[in-house]
Amino acid sequence: MKPRKAKKPHLVLVGNGMAGIACLEQILRYGDMFDITIFGDETHVNYSRILLSNVLAGVHGFDDITLNPLEWYRERNISLRLGVRITGVDPVAHTISGDDGAVTSYDKLLIATGSHPFVPPVPGLEKKGVCAWRTLDDTQRLLEWSAPGKHAIVLGGGLLGLEAARGLQVQGCEVTVIHLLDTLMNRQLDSTGGHYVQRKMENLGITVRTKCTVRAIHGKERVESVELNTGKILPADFVVVAAGILPNAELGRMAGLEVKRGIVVNDFLETSNPDIFAVGECVEHRGMTYGLVAPLIEQGKVLAATITGNKGPTYEGSSTATKLKVAGVEVFSAGVIEETEAGLDIVRYEDPGLGIYKKLVLKGGQMVGAILVGDTSESGRYMEWIRSKEDLTAKRRNLLIPEPPKDPGASIAEMSDSEVVCGCMGVSKGTIITAIHDRGICTLSQLKEATRASAGCGSCAGTCTALLAAVAPGFEPDVKQVLCSCVPFPEEQLREMVHTQQIRSVQQVLDIYGNGTGCEKCRPALSYMVDMVWCGEHEEDRSSRFINDRVHANIQKDGTFSVVPRMRGGVTSPAELRRIAEVAEKYNVPLVKVTGSQRLDLLGVKKQDLPGIWADLGMPSGQAYAKGVRMVKTCVGSEFCRFGTQDAISTGVELEKRLENLFTPHKTKLAVVGCPRNCAEATVKDIGLVGQEGSWQVVVGGAAGKSVRKADVLVTVASTEEALESAELFFQYYREHANYLERTYDFVERTGMDKIRRETVYAVPEARAGLLDRLRKAKSASYDAWLEREQPKTATQFVQIQPMEAPEEVSYR
Amino acid sequence: MSWLKVTPAENVPLREGRSVCIGRREIAIFHLTDGFKAIDNRCPHNLGPLCDGITKGTTVVCPLHGWNINLENGKVLKPDVPVGVTTYPVRVIEGIVEIQLPEMKEAVA
Numbered sequence: 064m065k066p067r068k069a070k071k072p073h074l075v076l077v078g079n080g081m082a083g084i085a086c087l088e089q090i091l092r093y094g095d096m097f098d099i100t101i102f103g104d105e106t107h108v109n110y111s112r113i114l115l116s117n118v119l120a121g122v123h124g125f126d127d128i129t130l131n132p133l134e135w136y137r138e139r140n141i142s143l144r145l146g147v148r149i150t151g152v153d154p155v156a157h158t159i160s161g162d163d164g165a166v167t168s169y170d171k172l173l174i175a176t177g178s179h180p181f182v183p184p185v186p187g188l189e190k191k192g193v194c195a196w197r198t199l200d201d202t203q204r205l206l207e208w209s210a211p212g213k214h215a216i217v218l219g220g221g222l223l224g225l226e227a228a229r230g231l232q233v234q235g236c237e238v239t240v241i242h243l244l245d246t247l248m249n250r251q252l253d254s255t256g257g258h259y260v261q262r263k264m265e266n267l268g269i270t271v272r273t274k275c276t277v278r279a280i281h282g283k284e285r286v287e288s289v290e291l292n293t294g295k296i297l298p299a300d301f302v303v304v305a306a307g308i309l310p311n312a313e314l315g316r317m318a319g320l321e322v323k324r325g326i327v328v329n330d331f332l333e334t335s336n337p338d339i340f341a342v343g344e345c346v347e348h349r350g351m352t353y354g355l356v357a358p359l360i361e362q363g364k365v366l367a368a369t370i371t372g373n374k375g376p377t378y379e380g381s382s383t384a385t386k387l388k389v390a391g392v393e394v395f396s397a398g399v400i401e402e403t404e405a406g407l408d409i410v411r412y413e414d415p416g417l418g419i420y421k422k423l424v425l426k427g428g429q430m431v432g433a434i435l436v437g438d439t440s441e442s443g444r445y446m447e448w449i450r451s452k453e454d455l456t457a458k459r460r461n462l463l464i465p466e467p468p469k470d471p472g473a474s475i476a477e478m479s480d481s482e483v484v485c486g487c488m489g490v491s492k493g494t495i496i497t498a499i500h501d502r503g504i505c506t507l508s509q510l511k512e513a514t515r516a517s518a519g520c521g522s523c524a525g526t527c528t529a530l531l532a533a534v535a536p537g538f539e540p541d542v543k544q545v546l547c548s549c550v551p552f553p554e555e556q557l558r559e560m561v562h563t564q565q566i567r568s569v570q571q572v573l574d575i576y577g578n579g580t581g582c583e584k585c586r587p588a589l590s591y592m593v594d595m596v597w598c599g600e601h602e603e604d605r606s607s608r609f610i611n612d613r614v615h616a617n618i619q620k621d622g623t624f625s626v627v628p629r630m631r632g633g634v635t636s637p638a639e640l641r642r643i644a645e646v647a648e649k650y651n652v653p654l655v656k657v658t659g660s661q662r663l664d665l666l667g668v669k670k671q672d673l674p675g676i677w678a679d680l681g682m683p684s685g686q687a688y689a690k691g692v693r694m695v696k697t698c699v700g701s702e703f704c705r706f707g708t709q710d711a712i713s714t715g716v717e718l719e720k721r722l723e724n725l726f727t728p729h730k731t732k733l734a735v736v737g738c739p740r741n742c743a744e745a746t747v748k749d750i751g752l753v754g755q756e757g758s759w760q761v762v763v764g765g766a767a768g769k770s771v772r773k774a775d776v777l778v779t780v781a782s783t784e785e786a787l788e789s790a791e792l793f794f795q796y797y798r799e800h801a802n803y804l805e806r807t808y809d810f811v812e813r814t815g816m817d818k819i820r821r822e823t824v825y826a827v828p829e830a831r832a833g834l835l836d837r838l839r840k841a842k843s844a845s846y847d848a849w850l851e852r853e854q855p856k857t858a859t860q861f862v863q864i865q866p867m868e869a870p871e872e873v874s875y876r
Numbered sequence: 877m878s879w880l881k882v883t884p885a886e887n888v889p890l891r892e893g894r895s896v897c898i899g900r901r902e903i904a905i906f907h908l909t910d911g912f913k914a915i916d917n918r919c920p921h922n923l924g925p926l927c928d929g930i931t932k933g934t935t936v937v938c939p940l941h942g943w944n945i946n947l948e949n950g951k952v953l954k955p956d957v958p959v960g961v962t963t964y965p966v967r968v969i970e971g972i973v974e975i976q977l978p979e980m981k982e983a984v985a
Contacts, residue, residue: 416910583930583937606891610928610939613892618939622925859887864896864905867881870977 071098072170074370075159077149077314079103081112081356082343083175084131085488085515086363091139093371099141100167102159104148107199108133113356113487113520115202119230121564122552122576125199130518152318154336171338171370172318174326176311178344178354182304183218187280192301196227197308208301211235211565216289216299218277219306220247222389225260227303228269229390233564233575239270239297241277241289243306251385251396252434255413259420259436263392267574310345310352325352330377332366342366349380356519357381360489382450386442386486387520391575392418395442398432398449399424407431412463421463428456441465447482475526475533484526487519495530505537525551546803547585550577554588554802561596568602569593581607588803591690591726595798598837599844605856614861615848616673617688619666624673626665627687628680629723632697632715632735633661639682646679658687660694660732661743674852674861683723683847690804691726692733695719696744700737700754709754711737714783718752721787722794724845725838728801728810731794746774749797749807750790755779759786763793763819764811772808775816778824792823792831795838879967879974888912888973893927893936898977903964905973906947908934913947914964914975920952926961 074090074097076083087099103109107129114128136143144161151160152172160166180195182188194204205227209215215231217224220242232238240247246257247264261271276292280302289299310325321327321335325347328334332348334341343359344352353359358381365378384397400422402409412421417437423445424432430448435441448455455462478484480493498504498514507528511517517524531538545551550573552560557572566572569589573581581589586607593601605613616624628643643663647655653667662685668676677684686692695718698704700711715735722733734745735752745751747767751774753760758781765774778789796819801810811819822830855861880898888894888907895904895917904917904927913934917927924940931937935944935953944954950961965976 414910580933582932583942586930586932606889606931609930613928618925618928620922620940622923622928622940857887857889859889859894864883864887864894866896866898867883867972870880870899 071096073098073100073168074171074173075099075167075169076101076173076175077159078175078177078343078345079105079109079143079145080175080177080343081109081130082177082359082363083173084109085360086173086175086342086366087141088515089364089367090371093367093373096371097171099139100144100169101136101141102144102147102149102161102167104146105198105200106146108136108143108145110199111519112198115196115199116226116230118199118202119205119227120233120575121230121560122556125203149314152314154318154339157338169338171340173366173370174314174334174339174341174345175343176314176345178308178310180304181307181309183276183306185218185277185280187282187286188304190280190282190286191284192282192286192299193280193304194301195304196223205231205301205303206234209234209236212237213300214298215239216241216277216297216302218302218304220244220271220273221250221305221307222248222385222387223307224303224305225264225389227305228264229267229575231303232267232269232390233566235565236300237270238268239272240264241275241291242271242273243276245273247271247273248389248394251394251400252436253400253422256394256396256400256420256422256434256436259415259418260389260392260394262415263418263437264390267390269390308344308354310347312345312347315339315341315345323347323350330365330379331369331374332362332378333369340366340370348378351380353381353383355381355383355385356487357384357483357489360487360515364489384446384449384486386439386522388522391579393435393437393439395433395435395439395445397442397446398430399426400432400434410462423462425455428454428459430455430462443478443482447479475529484530485514485516485519485523487523488515488517490514490516492530495527496534499531499534503537504531505535505539507531544802546588547582549573549581549585550589552576554592555800557589558592558596558799561592567593567597567600569604569607583609587612587690591728591803594726595841598841603856605860611688613856614670614673615684615688615851616668616670621667623667623669625687626668626673626676626680627658627660627662627685628682629685629719630662630682630694631719631723632695632712634697634712634716635663642680642682646676649679650676660687661696662687662694671862674855677849677852684849686724686848689726689848690729692719692722692724692731694732695722696732696734696748698736698738698740698742700735704737706740707737707754708756709737709759709783711735711743711752711754714752714754714787715743718787718790721791721842724847725794725798725841727794727798728803729806731797731807733790747771748774750793752786752790757781759783761786761789761793761824764808764816766806766808770808775811777816777820788835789824791838792826792834793819795834795841796823798841799834799837879969879976882973882975885912885968885971885973891931893929893931895925895927898975901977903975904936905966905975906931906936908947910934912966912968912973914966915945915947915950916962918961919943919945920957920959920961 109131111128117123147161147163149159150162158166158168180197209231213236215236215238217228217240220240228238228240246254247260277289278292279290281288286299288296312322312326315322315326326341328346342362365376368376386395408425410423419437422434429452433445478492482492484492504510517527546554572589590607650672652665656664658664695715697711697715701707731749733750734743734748736743736745737754745753747765751762760779761777762774763777766772780786893904893906902917906913919938921943924938928939929936934947950963
């Protein structure tokens with residue numbers, strides 16, 4: 064036992080999870096009244112258990128979900144003992160003992176031991192490859208086991224089970240969910256709602272078996288299969304148990320406290336022993352146990368008042384409202400959800416095509432419950448109605464119709480101060496505004512630290528930001544720019560997720576991480592991303608491409624298109640020129656123009672003429688319409704020019720051959736010049752090669768468009784091959800790291816040339832080889848888009864549809 | 877008003893549009909996740925070909941200058957202007973997209 068010299072009473076907290084720490088944070092607000100020791104049987108600092116599903120799905124790393132880092136404990140002089148399980152308590156001696164043998168005395172004991180997974184009695188559960196899912200370590204184990212093609216069986220189709228299924232499915236596993244009842248998430252949903260969620264899960268490729276149990280788990284040492292009650296055998300590489308949770312009340316029993324399902328507490332969160340308190344999932348209050356975060360936070364606030372001698376506030380139970388996103392489906396559930404008594408009016412709305420289901424339960428003009436699946440945008444309003452018991456008689460006709468926001472700030476302004484913004488942490492609008500004013504908060508991260516708002520599931524981050532924007536004088540938006548409100552993640556993170564989660568289509572990204580719909584901004588960006596990461600081993604979705612990339616031509620102001628054949632290095636031949644001239648006449652091309660890129664442009668072409676023109680030209684696409692490699696402009700160089708020091712033309716043609724047909728975050732223009740006189744303007748191109756006597760200077764990030772920027776020198780090298788390779792290294796680095804629609808000149812300024820050199824031309828050989836390998840892979844998967852004239856993506860890619868029937872009035876012809 | 881057979885449904889890929897000339901009208905047919913829509917193929921702004929736009933939900937974004945048009949009622953959603961585009965009822969019978977045109981008195985002239 065550690066001798067303690069301080070006179071302050073010793074508060075010992077058993078349980079280092081969300082409930083205990085949230086309560087402790089409240090206790091500390093009353094002042095520095097205790098010496099504090101915390102015991103946790105996990106080896107991690109306090110993290111958000113809610114976000115474990117995101118760790119499993121690869122959205123968050125382990126570090127991202129930490130709520131209280133070690134410094135937090137240190138700064139508050141809290142003695143933190145991790146990896147120790149408390150196995151005994153002596154309420155008379157006021158001591159507890161741990162499995163490390165140490166005995167610790169306490170003045171006040173706070174039990175926040177949470178819960179443990181309920182494991183149904185199934186033979187074979189002891190085999191390797193069976194895991195309950197509760198902790199960070201469990202999550203890590205599941206991530207190690209999962210790999211594309213592995214068969215995962217999830218026992219339990221409740222919230223936890225579906226989150227596990229979604230995470231494993233994202234990791235590429237073949238997932239089957241086995242659920243005892245007919246309705247998934249039966250605690251939150253009625254049977255219709257459950258079936259909507261089920262359909263969505265099945266659309267994601269997850270197999271769902273309801274009204275089904277596991278009779279046995281088979282295998283020698285490791286799991287090999289599971290046997291269902293129907294006798295059916297399913298192959299299994301591992302089994303996840305997510306069938307519910309039970310309170311960890313053992314310590315209460317040992318202390319002789321009153322324990323039923325959980326440790327019984329009164330409205331002040333006192334147990335039957337005056338020096339022992341309990342909070343969180345391990346307690347039972349008025350016959351209820353809770354497994355969601357919001358009730359634990361409410362309990363913590365009351366307990367903090369009680370334990371610090373400010374007894375007064377009472378806890379009267381929590382409404383069991385849930386708003387969450389499970390497997391990409393938004394679900395909200397509150398209050399009464401089934402027709403359990405007479406006199407209830409049910410208002411329903413369903414759209415199976417969109418997967419939207421809404422059910423409102425009314426009683427005598429008041430709302431008493433609601434279920435929303437697929438669209439929870441109105442949940443705040445319904446929750447407030449349930450809470451306030453407002454008489455809705457006058458609004459009855461419009462209950463399902465959202466009130467249109469009058470101005471962007473209106474929905475914020477209309478919220479009452481008592482309305483809860485962060486359901487996980489129980490933070491109201493009023494609390495947030497007070498914090499913003501009193502502490503001069505300007506950013507979301509400061510707000511999160513001060514109030515805990517948005518530290519749970521994070522779904523209220525948008526509202527918190529809107530509040531900050533409306534209230535904080537010095538508001539600063541978070542530095543991390545997200546791609547789009549449809550998929551609210553930074554592009555860097557999305558690229559990582561597409562890669563690690565093996566996501567191979569735009570729709571899948573939108574379904575799993577976004578709103579399922581997307582828009583004209585994020586769809587093309589995601590198309591590029593999926594293509595860049597998978598190099599052809601992806602599902603090409605033309606509906607996500609801008610029209611230019613659907614028909615491989617640049618749309619003009621009148622809806623016609625322009626055609627620019629590739630003319631590498633600006634070099635052509637009499638035969639090519641003749642064909643271009645013939646095509647222009649044959650198709651009555653209204654305008655032929657020499658472009659600024661040393662090529663010829665045929666303007667005013669109808670969509671249906673494109674395949675014919677390409678065939679007659681017999682030249683590859685110049686990609687003048689794409690976010691891709693445009694051209695390599697060249698000067699005459701040493702072959703003909705009397706000042707030329709390097710062979711610009713053949714180097715330029717070679718560079719163009721190596722990079723052509725590849726797509727980039729924005730258009731990429733290149734040039735090669737044979738001497739520093741710079742006739743082909745290489746120093747204002749995205750990538751330029753500038754010949755010097757005996758060497759090449761490789762320059763990047765130049766621009767001569769809306770803004771004019773002189774390119775930065777990437778490197779100077781002796782040989783032409785080194786110069787080409789340096790250009791390739793930068794090119795691939797830009798492809799992998801730039802945000803969509805970010806030109807090289809913005810990219811180099813954002814990234815910094817030092818970092819770019821360090822990670823391209825000066826990188827270790829393996830890193831350079833990696834970039835070049837990925838470039839070669841992309842190159843070998845690329846092709847001349849104009850060959851789609853022979854194999855169109857769809858039968859009607861270029862043609863206008865001819866109607867099968869004409870209206871009778873066509874006689875005017 | 878009668879229904880006109882236009883084209884087999886598979887000729888309009890999911891979430892894309894295709895144009896078709898019927899009489900004097902050029903109509904864009906869209907295949908959305910919740911069914912087919914038909915609308916005049918001209919953006920009220922600069923006559924852009926709506927059939928070439930990217931769809932988001934039940935909205936099409938004109939490829940020329942990004943006007944947003946609701947395919948269900950033809951209303952312009954972005955920018956906020958009080959103009960619209962004519963829409964037509966569509967149905968799919970035995971895999972064939974059919975649309976219904978209003979009486980076309982003007983066509984006889």
